[in-house]
Amino acid sequence: MIRLNDLKISYRIANRTIDAVDGVSLTIPDGCIVGIAGESGSGKSTLMKAIYGDIQAPMHISRGSIDYDFQGADGRPVTTQTIRRQWFKSISYIPQSSMNSLNPVIRIGRQFTDFPGTDSNKKRVLEQARTYLGKLGLPPEVMESYPHQLSGGMRQRVMIGLATFFQPDLIIADEPTTALDVVVQKEILMLLMELQEEMGNTILVVSHDMGVHYQVTHKMLIMYAGRVVEYGDTESVFGDPQHPYTKMLIDSLPTIGDDSMRGVIASAAGAGGDRAFRAEPVLVEVKPNHFVARAPQPDNVLA
């Protein structure tokens, strides 16, 4: 379980402070896939970085805290200050572009032993890694290959292999399939779902694609302008979206076999209609496990 307590994350640039995440309070239960949607600049990547514990200037937590309910090697609860020691062990990260994330000059096999904290018996780790990659549908030669010799889909499988090798409690996947075409995307997403069911851990998936979210997630978190506007069970969020921004996200993309006009609301947002989606920071539970930021009130006109 991860609890965010009134979390505010800011970037201090020159004399200006930008609040990228502005007062987020929510609880992410164990053992589920949570999808995070929202446009660029809505704060979703900043929130993921903060949960991962990768907080570097000019980014800082200016208010609130994150509670993780797992313990470090010393038996003490993990905090934002100590989470770094858990990287790859109980928390791992699948970055957006695997092309730039694997070390280009060492073979795939060595990437499994290339970080501190792995078993000192390298041979045993390599053997386990080879078996594990086989389970992920990669041929054994991959262990001896350099990243550039693999296709995008294979590299993404290797990244998923690295991120899940130690069966972490939490995996953060930032747009894990954006650069892949639809056929490979489906394979990778199916793999991720199978691994999650097997390990029973929590995965946070950031994606622009609402179709991807519907296919893989148990819960949905919709962000807008640094705030959570809607958070709830996927079935409920897609079946009965409450917030206008969520509705817009779900309705904005066309589907095959549907000839109706699309994107009308999206254009309005582009033309400065954004204010309509600015959310109040208080989440209200409208249904069991379905929270919505209080709907924006029309501005009171002063007489």
Place this chain on the structure above:
Amino acid sequence: MTVILKTENLNKVYRRGGLVAGKSITALNDVNITVESDKPVVIAVVGESGSGKTTLAKTLLRLETPTSGRAIVYDTVVAGQGATPSKRAFLGLVQPIFQNPFEAFSRYRPVDAYLQETARRVAGMGDDEAEAAVAAALRSVGLDYGDVRGKYTSQFSGGELQRISVARALIPNPKLIVADEPVSMIDASRRMIIINLFKRLRDDAGRSFLYITHDLATAYYISDYIAVMNKGQVVEFGPARAVMNNPSHAYTRLLLDSIPTIKSRWRPRLAHAG
């Protein structure tokens, strides 16, 4: 009827490495597409990475020379044997829009310099004429020249910058615009602004588009014709609705089945422990 786009046995082979130990990759393998129409159309090209979509676009844009075969755009041979038009005439007929607008424009120059340059050097306009053409092109994509003048790429969002790329492509009055993955770098909620802009330019301004994408849903939404590519070959080609509603090739069906939709799930989601 006008031949909007026609490729005749178009082939492109890339060679890698030396003459002896080199490897050849066939990026286009006998591509034959014919689109004849009196009205401007949107032709979509879909397929996975490495299927040859971008090579087809590059060939039509004369950024690659075909190994054999030729391509015709609006009754003019533009690539391969007998390709006659001068560079300026060609750029007045076919214009590109690229995937990443942040890479298409330099960070160190104001973006309107590119629009001005296209007006002067490709369309051969004088100062006043160029000024008016740039303003008109920006207006047709829903932007005001006053808001664009003198600004750099970092001052725009991806969607705005892509609309500026469209405006730039419109200045020489081209008949066909080749758009290679024009929306893949743009937020999902803003993609439809660009897609609807293409639709409007087709219907109101008489432009044809070659829309290269791996997003089948938007391809279905705007295209009149669709070509499905796999391993350098066009495996299925025809009117978009007919192909997508009733795919006859196994690869087209695989592509359609792989789209994550919000209608039915690939596999049931088990209830989570929380």
